[in-house]
Amino acid sequence: MCTICGCGKGETLIGGRAHGGSQARARQHKPGEKLHFRAREGSTTLVTHDGHAQVHLPERATIDFGTGPAGAHAPGMSQARMVKIERDILAKNNDYADQNRRYFSEHAIFALNLVSSPGSGKTTLLVKTITALNGAQSLAVIEGDQQTDNDAARIRAAGAPALQINTGKGCHLDAHMVGQAMQQLVLKDESLLLIENVGNLVCPAGFDLGEAHKVVIFSVTEGEDKPLKYPDMFRAADLMLLSKCDLLPHLDFDAGLAVANAFRINPGLKVIRISASSGEGMAEWLEWIRAGCHDAIAAKH
Amino acid sequence: MHEMSIAESVLQIIEEAARIEECTKVKAVWLEIGQLAGVEKESLRFCFDVVTRDSIAEDARLEIVETLGRGWCMDCASNVAVTGRYEACPDCGSFRIEVTGGEEMRVKELEVE
Numbered sequence: 001m002c003t004i005c006g007c008g009k010g011e012t013l014i015g016g017r018a019h020g021g022s023q024a025r026a027r028q029h030k031p032g033e034k035l036h037f038r039a040r041e042g043s044t045t046l047v048t049h050d051g052h053a054q055v056h057l058p059e060r061a062t063i064d065f066g067t068g069p070a071g072a073h074a075p076g077m078s079q080a081r082m083v084k085i086e087r088d089i090l091a092k093n094n095d096y097a098d099q100n101r102r103y104f105s106e107h108a109i110f111a112l113n114l115v116s117s118p119g120s121g122k123t124t125l126l127v128k129t130i131t132a133l134n135g136a137q138s139l140a141v142i143e144g145d146q147q148t149d150n151d152a153a154r155i156r157a158a159g160a161p162a163l164q165i166n167t168g169k170g171c172h173l174d175a176h177m178v179g180q181a182m183q184q185l186v187l188k189d190e191s192l193l194l195i196e197n198v199g200n201l202v203c204p205a206g207f208d209l210g211e212a213h214k215v216v217i218f219s220v221t222e223g224e225d226k227p228l229k230y231p232d233m234f235r236a237a238d239l240m241l242l243s244k245c246d247l248l249p250h251l252d253f254d255a256g257l258a259v260a261n262a263f264r265i266n267p268g269l270k271v272i273r274i275s276a277s278s279g280e281g282m283a284e285w286l287e288w289i290r291a292g293c294h295d296a297i298a299a300k301h
Numbered sequence: 302m303h304e305m306s307i308a309e310s311v312l313q314i315i316e317e318a319a320r321i322e323e324c325t326k327v328k329a330v331w332l333e334i335g336q337l338a339g340v341e342k343e344s345l346r347f348c349f350d351v352v353t354r355d356s357i358a359e360d361a362r363l364e365i366v367e368t369l370g371r372g373w374c375m376d377c378a379s380n381v382a383v384t385g386r387y388e389a390c391p392d393c394g395s396f397r398i399e400v401t402g403g404e405e406m407r408v409k410e411l412e413v414e
Contacts, residue, residue, distance in 0.1 A: 080414040083322050089310045089332075089406040203303070231387050232339075264396055265387065 013166040014177060015184045016149075093207055096175035100210025103182065104193070108300040110293045111193040113209050115233060116217035117226075118199030121243040121276060123151045125217065126194055128276040130158040132286055137293065139192040142181050144173040151196065161185065172203040175210055190297050192289060205232040212292060213238040220244050220251055224258040227265045234265045239288065242271060246278040304341055307406065308348035312356060314408045319357050322413060327358040329412035335403035336370040337386050362412075370403030 012019035088094070104111050114122050126141060133139065141162040143151040146169070155162035163181050165173060178195065187193060195211060197204045205214075216237035218226055221244055227234040234240065240262055242255060259271050272288070274281030315327055330349075334340050342365055349363050370383035376395035383403060389396055 080328060080412055083318055083324075083411045083413055085314060085318055085408045085410055087314050087318075087408045089307055089314070089408060092310065092313075206303075228387075267397055 012168055012170060012177060013164075014180050015163045015165075017184075019177065019180065090206075093175050096179055097208035097210040100175055100179050100182065104210060104212070104296070105299065107187070108190045108297045109187055109193050110191075110289070110296040111195065111209075111211045112289075112292075113195045113197055113204070113211035113214045114217060115197045115201070115204045115214055115237070116199060116219075117201050117222060120199070120217045120219040120222070122196050122199070122217050123154055124276045125241065125243060125274070126196060127154055127158040128282065129194075129285070129289075130155065130160045132282055135159070137192050137289075138188045138190065139194065140185050140187050142173075142178060142185070142193070142195045144177075144196060144198045146170070146198065167198060171198060171200050172207050173197050173209060174207050178209045190293070192293055201226070201230040201233050205230075205236045212296070215239045215241060217241045217243050218258070218262070220247055220253045220255065220258075224254050225261055226258070227262040231265045234262055234269065237266065237269060239270045239272065241281070241285065242273045244275060244277075245273045245280050246275040304344040305348045305352070307340065307345060308352045311349065311408055312352050312358060315358050315411060316356070318411060319413065324413035325357070327361045327411050327413050329362040329364060330358065331364045331366060331409040331411070333366050333368055333405055333407040333409050335368045335405045337383065337400060337403040338406050339386075340406065342367075366409065368403055368405060370400070372398040372400045372402075374398050 100111075103109075114126070116122055123143075130139070130141075139160055141152070141155045141160055143149070143155065143162055143164045144167060145151060145164070146167055149164040149166070152162040152164035163185050165177050165181055167173065167177075173195065195209060197209075214233075214237040216233055216239070218234075218240055220242065223229075240259075242258065245255070248255065255273065262269055262271065270288070272281045272284050274285055276282075311330065311332065315330060319327060332345075334342065334345070345365070346363055353359050353361060370385070372381055372383040372390075373379075374381050374390040374393060374395055375397040377390060377393040379392065380401070381390050381392060381398070383398060383400060386400070387396070388398075390398055
């Protein structure tokens, strides 16, 4: 079972290679299966077993009953004590996200996390963006899907480097996956990194990847009340692209209402009405990206 | 959603602490789960029971302390109680509320031996 989202086995593939899990992750065990504690040699080492990491714990050579607070063990008296933890449950992903964010900051990389329902036009928009930038901006794309590398192939055909993460049964990308992908991608300093998350308006909202902004893509072929139905995502985003606007003459979609609903959930949200096919809004989107890249470079110096 | 992964994360935190504290059994776990964290408590209890089987926290008592939702209403400029996300301010009815508390998910403490 995937450590992060708990759905199904962890069969994540990053650029075609199996995802080995992290140093501190405990092995996933099924009910009835024994957890094995093995002696640790030196510092914690990463061992993968069927793609899952095992936590090594020190073996106790002796069982000493005399080391409790009373200094002695009296039969029937337990050594129960309280241990204060105060540890945030989602800390692990946040730690990885912070690492990614620090890396991006040090290398002046402007990273965006593109989120939406499946079929909103994310990949088409990325292809159009790459074409419009026409080599003027160094960039790379990380693609997230359950299966296939169709999206990464489309990005490469448009002329940009792309790495595909297949999450298997997973429903969102997490910061550790992105960190691993970055090692394979080797992005130039001052680049633009576009992360196209798994099509899902629920889960990605809760998982920081280390990005500068989440960009939510919401198409006019969806319902105007989408922001109200999936508020966490619209709240987590800083920019909303209302996509496929070229189709408006053929639809009953009330764009004003859709935008109003988005503002109700997130008053500070920036909105751009866009169409990859007609080109509407592309200039404003590219300018927003340019400004972001500029800020990333300025922040480094 | 993801109560199973939350339970797994709780177990990882427990096992890490147990290793550091060199204890052999975890008898009770206190979690702090905010009212606005979006966690189904019963689902979390079920998942906790499942993941802790054959672990150092098997049969541990799970105590969930629910922290209250709080927010700052930008229109009436006051701290208000927030019982659900995206709800209107109980005083002025505005939706412009910045959540200030009640979203946490934390392992507070353990009873071990």
